[in-house]
Amino acid sequence: MSTVAQAATTARAAVESATKTAGNSGWHLSVQPAIGLWLIVLAAVVCMGLIVYLYQAQKVLVPRRTLVLLLLLRLALVVFLVLLLLRPALRWMHDVHSAGTLWLVLDRSQSMALTDPQGARVAQLRWACQLGYISPQIWPDSADTALARLSILSQKLSPFVELQRRDRFSSGPAAASHADQQFLNRLRFWRTRWQAVEASLNTSLGRQETAALRAAMVRLQTLMNSIIKQVRETKTPLPRQTLPWRAMRINMGLVLRDVNTAATQQDTAFLAGHAKDKQILQALARVAMMTRSQLAQAILRHRPPKARGSFAQLFKRYRVRVVSFGAHGVTAGTLKPGNANQVLQSAMSSTAKQTNIAAGLEAVAQRAVNDRASSVVIVSDGRQNVGPAPAEIARLLAVGGMKVFTLVVGSDKAAPAATIEQIQAPSWIYKHSVVQATALIHITGLAGKLVKLEFFRGKKLLASKVIKAGGPDVLRPVAFKDHPPLAGGYRYAIHILPIPGVLNRMGTVRHFRVTVRRDKLQVLLVDSRPGWDYQYLVKYFSRNPRVHLQAILLHPVKVPGIKAPPALQAFPKNPSYLAQILPQTIKQWMVYNLIIVGDVPPRVLNIADQQAIVAAVKNRGAALVLIAGPHHMPEDYIGMPLQSLLPVQPTSHWSPAVLEEQFQRGFVPQLTAEGLNSGFGQFGLTHGHTARLWRDMPRWYWHSRQTDLKPAARVLWAIGDKGSHLVPTGVPPKHRALLATMSVGSGRVLYLASDESWRLRQVGGDNLQNVLWSQVLRWAVGSQLPAGGRYVRFGLNHHAFRMGRVVHVRARVLGENLLPETGLTFRAIVRKIPTAGKSVAPALGRVVTSARMIGVPGSPGFYEASISGLPSGHYQLTLRGQPVSLLLKDDPTATVRSLPFWIRPQPDLEMLDTASDPAQMRRIAAAGNGIALPGPYAALLARQIPNLKRTLHIPEQSGFFGNPHSFYTKLLHFIFLIFFTLVVMVEWIIRKRNGIV
Numbered sequence: 001m002s003t004v005a006q007a008a009t010t011a012r013a014a015v016e017s018a019t020k021t022a023g024n025s026g027w028h029l030s031v032q033p034a035i036g037l038w039l040i041v042l043a044a045v046v047c048m049g050l051i052v053y054l055y056q057a058q059k060v061l062v063p064r065r066t067l068v069l070l071l072l073l074r075l076a077l078v079v080f081l082v083l084l085l086l087r088p089a090l091r092w093m094h095d096v097h098s099a100g101t102l103w104l105v106l107d108r109s110q111s112m113a114l115t116d117p118q119g120a121r122v123a124q125l126r127w128a129c130q131l132g133y134i135s136p137q138i139w140p141d142s143a144d145t146a147l148a149r150l151s152i153l154s155q156k157l158s159p160f161v162e163l164q165r166r167d168r169f170s171s172g173p174a175a176a177s178h179a180d181q182q183f184l185n186r187l188r189f190w191r192t193r194w195q196a197v198e199a200s201l202n203t204s205l206g207r208q209e210t211a212a213l214r215a216a217m218v219r220l221q222t223l224m225n226s227i228i229k230q231v232r233e234t235k236t237p238l239p240r241q242t243l244p245w246r247a248m249r250i251n252m253g254l255v256l257r258d259v260n261t262a263a264t265q266q267d268t269a270f271l272a273g274h275a276k277d278k279q280i281l282q283a284l285a286r287v288a289m290m291t292r293s294q295l296a297q298a299i300l301r302h303r304p305p306k307a308r309g310s311f312a313q314l315f316k317r318y319r320v321r322v323v324s325f326g327a328h329g330v331t332a333g334t335l336k337p338g339n340a341n342q343v344l345q346s347a348m349s350s351t352a353k354q355t356n357i358a359a360g361l362e363a364v365a366q367r368a369v370n371d372r373a374s375s376v377v378i379v380s381d382g383r384q385n386v387g388p389a390p391a392e393i394a395r396l397l398a399v400g401g402m403k404v405f406t407l408v409v410g411s412d413k414a415a416p417a418a419t420i421e422q423i424q425a426p427s428w429i430y431k432h433s434v435v436q437a438t439a440l441i442h443i444t445g446l447a448g449k450l451v452k453l454e455f456f457r458g459k460k461l462l463a464s465k466v467i468k469a470g471g472p473d474v475l476r477p478v479a480f481k482d483h484p485p486l487a488g489g490y491r492y493a494i495h496i497l498p499i500p501g502v503l504n505r506m507g508t509v510r511h512f513r514v515t516v517r518r519d520k521l522q523v524l525l526v527d528s529r530p531g532w533d534y535q536y537l538v539k540y541f542s543r544n545p546r547v548h549l550q551a552i553l554l555h556p557v558k559v560p561g562i563k564a565p566p567a568l569q570a571f572p573k574n575p576s577y578l579a580q581i582l583p584q585t586i587k588q589w590m591v592y593n594l595i596i597v598g599d600v601p602p603r604v605l606n607i608a609d610q611q612a613i614v615a616a617v618k619n620r621g622a623a624l625v626l627i628a629g630p631h632h633m634p635e636d637y638i639g640m641p642l643q644s645l646l647p648v649q650p651t652s653h654w655s656p657a658v659l660e661e662q663f664q665r666g667f668v669p670q671l672t673a674e675g676l677n678s679g680f681g682q683f684g685l686t687h688g689h690t691a692r693l694w695r696d697m698p699r700w701y702w703h704s705r706q707t708d709l710k711p712a713a714r715v716l717w718a719i720g721d722k723g724s725h726l727v728p729t730g731v732p733p734k735h736r737a738l739l740a741t742m743s744v745g746s747g748r749v750l751y752l753a754s755d756e757s758w759r760l761r762q763v764g765g766d767n768l769q770n771v772l773w774s775q776v777l778r779w780a781v782g783s784q785l786p787a788g789g790r791y792v793r794f795g796l797n798h799h800a801f802r803m804g805r806v807v808h809v810r811a812r813v814l815g816e817n818l819l820p821e822t823g824l825t826f827r828a829i830v831r832k833i834p835t836a837g838k839s840v841a842p843a844l845g846r847v848v849t850s851a852r853m854i855g856v857p858g859s860p861g862f863y864e865a866s867i868s869g870l871p872s873g874h875y876q877l878t879l880r881g882q883p884v885s886l887l888l889k890d891d892p893t894a895t896v897r898s899l900p901f902w903i904r905p906q907p908d909l910e911m912l913d914t915a916s917d918p919a920q921m922r923r924i925a926a927a928g929n930g931i932a933l934p935g936p937y938a939a940l941l942a943r944q945i946p947n948l949k950r951t952l953h954i955p956e957q958s959g960f961f962g963n964p965h966s967f968y969t970k971l972l973h974f975i976f977l978i979f980f981t982l983v984v985m986v987e988w989i990i991r992k993r994n995g996i997v
Contacts, residue, residue: 028091034961040085047078062994073987080980089959100373100948102318103402104300104335105360106347107380109326110910111410112293113350118445119411122267124287130936131298132305133283139270142204143263148937149197150259152944154252155922155931156190160245187228194224205262213258220251292410292916293348296379299407299938301340309943315340317947321367326352327386329363348379353910355380356387357924361404365397372401373950377941378924381410382917385910390920394928404928405945409935410916414473416445418496419507421475421686425492427799428515428781430546435482435514439494440685443469443476449499455480456493475686487518487895489786491874491902506911511902513799515786518895520548521777522572522591526582526605527598528554532758533627534598540773542577547777549577550592554604586612590620594780599629599755602636610641617645618745618859619820621793621812623780625750627757628704634751635706647713647742647751652705653735659705666699668720672733675716679775680739683768696764703754709734713742719753741779745859746812750776785812787877789894791887794828794879800902807867807901809877811853813884820861826881827852828865833876833900845876853879872905 033040051074058067116123128134129141198217202209227243274280290298303312314320320335324347332347357380368374376397384390394404418441425437443451446469455463462482469476484490496508523541527534530553541549550570558564570579572591582605583589589612597605597613616622624645628634637643638650671694675681684690709715717739740751760768785793794811801807809828813821831845848870853863877899879888888894918932925932933941958968960976 030089030091032087032089032959034085034087040082043085044078044082047081048075051075051078058996061996066990066994070987070990073983073990076983077980077987080976080983084960084976087960089957091955091957094954094956096952096954098950098952099317099319100375100950101368101371102314102320102945103364103368103374103376104320104322104347105329105357105364105376105378105380106296106322106324106332106344107326107355107357107360107378108293108324108348108350109352109355110350111355111381111383111914112296112348113291114410114415114914115289115291116411116413116415117288118413118415119288120413121271121284122264123411124284125267125271126934126936127287127295127299128280128283130304130939131287131302133286134280138279140204142200143259143266145937145940146197146200146204147256147259147263148933148940149193149200150256151933152931152940153190153194153197154256155926157248157252158926159929160187160190184228184231187224187231191221191224191228194221201259205259205266209262210258213255213262216251216254216258220248220255223248223251291350292381293350295935296407296409297341297344297348299409299935300344300379302938304939310939311942312337312340314942314945319950322347323360323363323367324348325356325360325363327354327356327359329356329359329361331363331367354386355384355910357382357384357390357920358387358393361390361393361397364402365393365400368400368402371950373948374402375945375948376402376404376928376930377945378404378406378921379409379935380406380921382406382408382919382921382924383410383913383915384917384920385912391923391927394924394930398927398929402928403930403946404924405930405941406921406925406932407935407938407941408916408918408921408932410914412916412918414444414913414915415504416499416502417504417506418443418446418451418469418499418502420494420496420510421507423494423510423512424685425512426514426546427778428517428521428546428786429484430520431484431487431516431518433545435484435490435492436479437481437492437494437512438477438479439510441467441474441476441478441496443467443474445472446499446502447472451499452497453478454495454497455482456495457482457484457490477685484514484516487516489513489515489896489900491900504911504914511800513900513902515896517546518893521546521593521781523547523549523594523596524570524583524592525549525551525596525598526554526600527552527627528600528604528629528631530557531598531755533755536758536761536769537596537773538577540770544777548572550574550579551577552579552582554600582609583612586615589613590616590622592616592622594623594625594777596625596627597633598627599631599633601632602640605642607641610637614641614645617747617749619861621746621785623748623750625752625776625780627755628706628751628753629755630702634704645742645744645749646706647710647740647749648706648737648753649708649710650706651708653708653731654705662703663701666701667703668699669697669738670718670720670733670736672715672718674714675739678716679778680716680772683763683766683771693764693766693768698759698763700754700756700759702756703738707735707737707753709737709740710742713737713740713751715740746785746810746862748779750779785810787896787899788888789891790814791816791818791891792879792884792894794877794899796877796899796901798901799899800904801870802904803870803872803906805868807870809851809853809865809867811863811879811884812861813863813887814861821883822855822860824855824863824881824884825852826863826879826884828867829878829880830867830870831876831878833874848875850880853881870903872903874900874902876900 051071054074055067055071058070062070125134125139126141126144129136129139129144198221201217205213223244227248230243271280287295300311303310315335315337322332322335322343324330324332333343335343357378360378361376364376376394397404421440421442423437423439425435429435437455439453441451441453449469450466451469452464452466454461455465463480465478465480467476467478480494482492491511491513493509493511498505525534525537525541534551534553538549538551541547541551550572552570556564565578565580567580568574568576568578569581570583571588583591589595589609595613595616602610613624617624626633626646634643634646634648637646643650671681682690683693703719707719715733715737717737718733719736719738737751738753740753742749742751757769757772760772785795787794788811791814792811794809797808797810811828813824815821827850829850830848832848833845849867851865851867853865856862856864878897879885888897918934922932931941931944956968957963957966958972960972963969
């Protein structure tokens with residue numbers, strides 16, 4: 001069960017438990033007969049008969065009054081015995097009231113152990129004032145406090161719209177009237193608080209109160225008065241649109257902005273006026289040296305001398321439970337005034353390497369199922385790096401009756417750092433080409449400083465560059481070039497040298513690998529007509545120095561007076577990229593690494609050609625791109641060999657009305673979750689740039705009917721719903737595939753369900769068509785096994801792996817007759833190597849591990865192995881065993897006999913971004929019906945926590961032979977024994993005195 005689902009379950013359980021408890025209060029009488037009820041009735045009737053018989057027999061012996069008294073006493077004995085046998089029990093509920101629970105959720109991640117040297121001096125001044133390091137007589141800090149109180153009012157303003165909607169429309173007339181009065185009382189209370197803050201602002205700001213601020217404050221007061229008047233005078237429920245909530249929020253934002261500016265100016269002026277004051281400087285230095293954890297502990301323990309509330313006072317009034325969280329939430333015990341220092345220090349030890357605020361809230365939800373008299377306070381910098389959204393769990397806790405408050409510590413300014421965000425470099429080049437690598441450098445907090453970069457091939461330093469940060473937050477691309485000397489595999493690295501004052505070294509070194517191929521990539525392009533996509537692809541591939549193109553156009557444009565060139569068969573050594581005849585044999589088809597087929601009829605691409613393409617993909621590992629067209633592809637190939645390579649099924653769920661409507665209005669390509677993590681979704685240099693490009697994606701106006709994905713395929717782009725109002729909402733992407741891929745044998749297939757990729761040529765000023773087809777080239781080369789030669793080829797699924805991931809090895813072995821070899825026994829050998837350059841021969845490193853290569857079912861000649869548990873470092877992969885070793889040794893085409901790869905260490909998520917996230921904390925508080933405040937104003941936050949009482953409904957029972965330890969059971973037994981004994985004694989005494997014993 002997910003974290004959010006668990007929290008939802010616990011929240012619902014809290015509400016149901018409270019409802020049941022409230023419904024079960026009252027008195028209940030029940031009986032539990034010791035024997036059968038009919039036996040008790042029979043015995044009572046017999047006893048009554050005997051008593052009547054005695055009454056008749058003793059009439060002549062005693063006076064009538066005595067006889068009646070004896071009769072009543074004997075009946076009383078029978079009643080006592082019947083009660084004893086019936087065993088009646090009385091049940092009721094007993095209420096016990098105690099203090100509510102305050103859940104203190106504390107951040108113990110490593111980021112809480114950081115100081116904030118990049119923080120503003122004004123923030124340090126506010127901490128020093130609120131912690132008492134600077135006397136209020138020197139600087140009262142009244143404007144900052146008024147700003148915090150104004151922030152509280154602003155956050156309390158937001159729920160009014162929801163309160164109005166929920167209270168006025170959810171019940172009958174009587175309940176609505178009561179809700180109206182409650183709503184009105186809340187509005188009046190808010191106005192009273194606002195008037196107090198307004199008076200405080202008038203006093204603290206003085207001359208710094210601008211005309212704009214005064215006008216916004218007057219408008220705010222006027223708007224609230226009008227809202228209260230409308231609610232008071234209107235007898236029927238008011239629609240939300242009739243009350244000026246939007247204007248209230250806008251004016252409150254203006255007031256907050258202006259007050260913040262004025263308060264900052266006051267603090268800055270104070271610091272400037274006390275620049276040489278030793279007491280002030282010592283207080284600021286003391287705050288600057290404290291970590292976030294130490295500041296949080298200090299403010300939680302601090303007792304302001306004249307404040308009406310503080311957390312130190314809450315610790316006395318509440319039952320305080322402490323939960324600390326890193327990657328997981330852990331209960332840290334119960335906090336009492338006597339052990340506050342010890343518990344807080346232990347809970348905020350700052351050792352966790354990840355931050356998961358949701359885990360802390362989940363721990364509270366699991367332990368407070370039946371405790372509605374609870375409040376939650378989160379103390380953190382708000383920078384979550386793992387786990388689900390904490391605001392969702394806070395919302396579910398609020399449903400269960402618990403408000404969630406947040407206290408933010410730490411500066412929201414990024415610490416000085418220079419990191420390599422990403423590297424754009426080709427994964428392979430032709431042997432006469434140049435390696436062109438561009439590193440995107442992210443520089444924060446280093447305005448005006450120099451950043452030096454170094455570019456390495458193995459251990460060899462190739463180039464150094466120095467860039468200057470032009471601002472506080474800069475993204476700067478830096479380009480490097482290299483000419484590899486020979487064919488083979490090379491490992492490159494870009495380093496950022498240490499910068500004075502920068503402690504964070506995460507992301508300052510990035511590695512990448514480039515394979516230098518002896519031969520160019522062989523590409524075959526086949527299409528019927530010279531459409532926009534065909535013309536673009538011919539220009540793109542013919543100008544690419546890494547590619548040798550053969551383009552076949554079945555129906556070229558015929559110009560009168562110009563004679564067509566002689567027909568040429570597609571062949572890798574043709575001097576021209578234009579050809580007119582398809583390859584004739586399977587061997588000729590297998591020459592090509594990438595085959596692109598457009599809207600070609602099956603009469604041209606016959607059964608033999610299709611079988612050859614299938615063999616090239618499955619057996620040789622070629623990459624195939626199928627571009628749908630309006631005439632033939634893929635509908636005409638249903639039931640033919642090429643259908644086995646299609647990533648989509650022959651069925652279709654598109655109706656003619658939807659297709660016609662899309663033809664008129666268009667649709668928008670949509671990135672799927674799988675596409676987000678693939679190269680086909682990354683169009684920009686940064687995530688933000690990529691997101692903007694996808695938002696600006698132009699409309700397309702045609703796609704194939706065949707878009708239902710096969711189970712083995714992946715959909716990377718989908719046909720966007722918003723392009724057509726006839727597209728059923730909620731249709732999953734697997735039925736709307738626009739760009740899909742699928743692995744077949746040792747090769748790969750890409751299916752583009754539209755021939756309108758040319759519309760990507762201009763998106764937001766970028767040519768995304770170039771980006772798309774460069775990714776297709778990278779994808780096609782990724783399907784090739786880079787190492788080995790003619791007979792043995794092998795490779796990895798990646799060249800770099802994060803520590804803990806599985807390394808997958810794949811090999812293809814052919815005999816000297818070029819037929820697949822099956823049943824071989826050989827192993828994949830992994831060696832640990834030092835930093836090295838070109839990888840042509842196996843390095844003399846020690847063997848770390850090995851794995852047996854196992855034949856792939858259904859793919860003759862292919863073998864696979866998996867390797868796991870490798871620590872971070874650089875490694876090389878080789879194959880060892882007969883006859884693989886001999887085939888590699890004797891093959892002159894085997895230029896690369898070993899593959900380097902890199903195991904990256906687990907990233908330290910805490911150090912990637914150390915700035916606090918106040919916006920995240922505000923979202924959590926808003927979802928939890930609470931308040932979020934900066935750390936210095938913990939005392940103000942403590943006043944907002946409701947004074948809740950915890951009521952325990954204890955069931956009580958009194959009856960015969962019930963709980964032997966119950967006071968009420970013992971008392972009932974004692975009373976019964978006394979009465980029963982008295983009745984027996986009185987009856988015996990009466991008989992004795994009247995002589996009838």
